[in-house]
Amino acid sequence: MPTDSHTIMRPGDASDAVDGVVPRQVVEPESSADLAAAMADASRDRLATVLRGGGTKLDWGRPAVAIDLVVSTARLNTHLVHRHGDLTASAHAGVTLKHLNQELARYGQWLPIDSAFDGATIGGILASGDAGPLRYRYGTPRDLLIGVSIAMADGRLVKAGGHVVKNVAGYDLGKLITGSFGSLAAIADATFKLLPIPKASATVVASYDDGERLGRDAQTIMGSQVEPVAFDVRVGGEGADAGTPYLLLLRIASSPSAVDAQIESAQRLLSGSARVVRDDAERSIWDEQVRGAWSGGGAVVRVAWLPAKLVELVTLVHEVQKMAAGRISLWGRAGAGAGFMTIDGDVLTQAAVVRRLRSSVFVGNVTVLRASRELKSQVDVWSLPGSALKTLHALKKAFDPVGILNAGRGPI
């Protein structure tokens, strides 16, 4: 194990538990080189290893069995370079998104990713593909990533991409690592393209009690020249609008006069009763929209659908609501066709709902994110499409030949 003075090593305790399993050891490297050294040691000793950023999504994945080692990036957070003239920034994997965005804001720029988790780190966000409503305009983390440095399981520290926005030299290993859930390599450092923070913002919130009208309005907006940065849907759920069956939310962010003009266009196109929120009220409604799925105690499942099939999706939500006596809500990205469904109720009901979702032709990529160990024992949390599996397994073998990473919890 690393004895380097820059790497803290300690026995794991209850606060380090991964999905209820306490790791034997925790190592906290302070530099990319130390991270790589820790990986080499783990491979040499064949330690079942879990990589941890902020630990905000650590319970995602298949149930943990024995974990020998947690490699934490908690102290890998000193490097942060903002090249504001170039609209790019690089940061250690352990830097939190929140901290990064505070720094970028000094020059009126941001990394437009909205995570539901305050402590989420750059590394964790990439590894899990964490994204929120802003993905409608800005894409998911993979779309903003322009370079990475990764520590391979055998201890080599390698890079792909670079510091420039436009670059096609070499293979884009940064993309491959996105969504890998710590199963391929450890992210040491990442470089992103940035955007200017819009000068003004306002949101139209339209309420519906009829799913058909909701669907029609969503389709009208999709086909219009209104260009929201976020275009969301909510079905059920607690919060300020509890009791309203459906909400559509359109956030316009641009220059002040352009925001007003677009808000007006959007209102004209919507048939539901719509109100406009700004400033604190706007921040609070989006905060709720980003975090809502995670605020209760139920299971959280990620689902995807074709944007034009919103009506069918809503019908499906009602169907499963009946199975769970109403305790199901959907917090989604209407424009992207992606969202989180929360499922309360007993494990058997939750499992039945997941199975029903997986059998539906209207939703796909159903991934169980937050769930009790009991639920995880009833359904596989992942639902990987079959045909690319062989390729993914070959890559896993090439990157992590000893098979130490993520202890069988990840998608591969």
Added chain:
Amino acid sequence: MDERLADEFTRICGPDAVLREPLQLLTYECDALPHLREKPALVVLPGSAAEVQAVVKLCARDKVPFVARGHGTGLSGGALPVLDGVVISLARLNRVLDVDIANKRVTVEPGVTNLEITRRVAPFGYYYAPDPSSQQVCSIGGNIAENSGGAHCLKYGFTVHHVLAVEAVMPDGELVEIGSTLADAPGPDLLGLLIGSEGTLAVVTKAVLRILRRPESVQTLLAAFDTISAAGEAVSDIIGAGIVPAAVEMMDRLAIRAAEAAVHPNFPPADTILIVELDGPRAEVRELFATAEETCRRAGATTIEIAQDDEQRARIWKGRKAAFAAMGRVSPNYYVQDGVVPRTKLPEVLARIRDLEQRSGLRIGNVFHAGDGNLHPLICYDERIPGQSALAEEVAREILTYCIEAGGSITGEHGVGADKRDSMPRMFSQDDLDVMQQMRDAIDPSRLCNPGKVLPTPRLCGEVPGPYREHPAERAGLAERF
């Protein structure tokens, strides 16, 4: 090549789909980088994904290298054949399979041209965003292989941002779906890895692409400057003002002259011109365009011309997009370089290029995507003058050195291909390259899928690793890298 294999191809794809005559093969010896040439054993033109799959399976069985080819417009030798190998032309897979306006997507075969996609969805008010200059003829399969960009990628990104899923034949002949027509496919982003892999990981047989609603408003201006640094300052100030233009293009005197000679866009006779295009909702464009215009004026623009209609806009873009080919009007030969620098390093790097022009005696035209620091210096030479071809290559190489030293990249959009594989060690460490090779070997263990591209070829014995140096065997004319 084994006759039996050729016969099998014929049985699968039909007699007219297998080309073996030297004259027929000539077209396929190179792509748009004609100084790299190689003779394939044959060219096969499958008509369906199943035929592509059958062809690849046979290549895998007999361990014959194969190279997928779109419409041959690549600028890095990515479709350069392997000697005595197979070229799989995707030209016959050219159907638009589905247009789904409600979900903003189209499904196409790889031989469909880039512009055809926009043509098909334009009646509904949509377009396909990536717009490489060759968009009238280049294929979407080639775009996926190269992760093609274009003038508008500053705001809209590259091909990788517009592909939702593909169907592809893997090097072992397995037909797979990669990515998902729905959002959030779980697991590593294999699709993102595949796009831009220059045909070395799979042969794409179908793609689902995102289309965008045509913006409500587009405004384009053409600003003339006395110095390139003034134009550079205007670009910095526009971006510093928080504007993300759809495109910011720069052309210098020589490039302007060439474009003028070829397509008469009526550009002003300036040292440098800047094309700035903004698009989006009307109110936003109106407000920000005024700021962009004012910024150009403050930076010292001598004239500013604003396109009043689509026709004027098309004329400006025609001049810009014709610039490469137009160099033929002002120089017998030219070499197009593709390098990237961080945008703030543009003035410094351009000054170095001007200095190099003076020192080398070769004229260098500059056409580039100024918004994202993607340079396309056009190095003029005359191959009839002894030594000039070699000098042009040396100059092109020197420019890459400037890009690397400025923290940029050896290629922004043309790809590494066969052309720049030996420059890869200048950007990446041996470990970086080894891991890339390991990744590639995991997918193509027999190294049959477009071999010899992207990564440097195994070192010749006695060669020192690191920056390219001429090997003693090369110097003696005993070996070459092509």
